[in-house]
Amino acid sequence: MESILLIYKSKTGFTKKYVDWITEAITCRVIPLDEMNNADMNTYDIIIYGAGIHAGRIQGLKEFKMKVLSLVSKKIVVFVTGGAPYSEEIFTNIKMNNYSPDELNRFKLFYFQSGLNYEKMGLSDKAMMKIYHKILELKKNRSDIEDGTNKAISGSYDHSSREYIEPLITYLKQLLIKS
Numbered sequence: 464m465e466s467i468l469l470i471y472k473s474k475t476g477f478t479k480k481y482v483d484w485i486t487e488a489i490t491c492r493v494i495p496l497d498e499m500n501n502a503d504m505n506t507y508d509i510i511i512y513g514a515g516i517h518a519g520r521i522q523g524l525k526e527f528k529m530k531v532l533s534l535v536s537k538k539i540v541v542f543v544t545g546g547a548p549y550s551e552e553i554f555t556n557i558k559m560n561n562y563s564p565d566e567l568n569r570f571k572l573f574y575f576q577s578g579l580n581y582e583k584m585g586l587s588d589k590a591m592m593k594i595y596h597k598i599l600e601l602k603k604n605r606s607d608i609e610d611g612t613n614k615a616i617s618g619s620y621d622h623s624s625r626e627y628i629e630p631l632i633t634y635l636k637q638l639l640i641k642s
């Protein structure tokens with residue numbers, strides 16, 4: 464039986480909520496990214512990384528990659544949480560912004576919509592959102608996506624849903640059956 468390690472980074476709790484749903488559906492050991500160095504990666508066959516996306520970048524991914532890229536025999540899965548609703552365009556942009564072509568072949572990627580939590584956000588993140596909101600507000604001829612984003616980021620919201628994890632759970636179960 465293959466064993467699974469799930470590493471995550473969650474600043475405002477959305478990714479952690481998805482981690483909790485995943486661990487209810489499948490057995491795995493869970494550790495936050497800052498404790499990754501305490502885990503013996505060689506013990507696990509499948510390593511999952513989950514984090515939120517900030518300005519197109521998957522939080523903590525660089526640190527995670529540095530640790531796992533040399534582990535050639537491991538199956539690596541990444542899930543990303545983001546405030547925007549899923550679209551092919553967004554998914555493609557996330558891939559292009561965060562992975563080299565080689566890495567794309569190795570890392571299986573999933574996207575789960577989450578939301579925004581201004582109450583739990585740090586000061587610098589809050590300031591960044593404020594600036595982004597202002598830029599969009601002042602922009603003439605906003606695209607539909609920009610218009611939707613502008614409305615969405617004006618306050619906290621939570622569009623997370625347990626059903627979004629289904630494709631990931633199915634994928635993990637397939638990996639477990641194959642082993």
Ligand SMILES: Cc1cc2nc3c(=O)[nH]c(=O)nc-3n(C[C@H](O)[C@H](O)[C@H](O)COP(=O)(O)O)c2cc1C
Nearest residue numbers: 473474475476477478515516518519545546547577
């Ligand atoms: C500074 C900042 C930038 C963000 N940028 C994006 C983004 O580019 N795309 C997106 O879909 N969501 C974006 N979000 C929303 C987060 O990705 C979302 O809240 C995520 O689930 C946070 O995960 P966490 O609470 O586990 O850290 C951003 C949030 C913040 C605070």
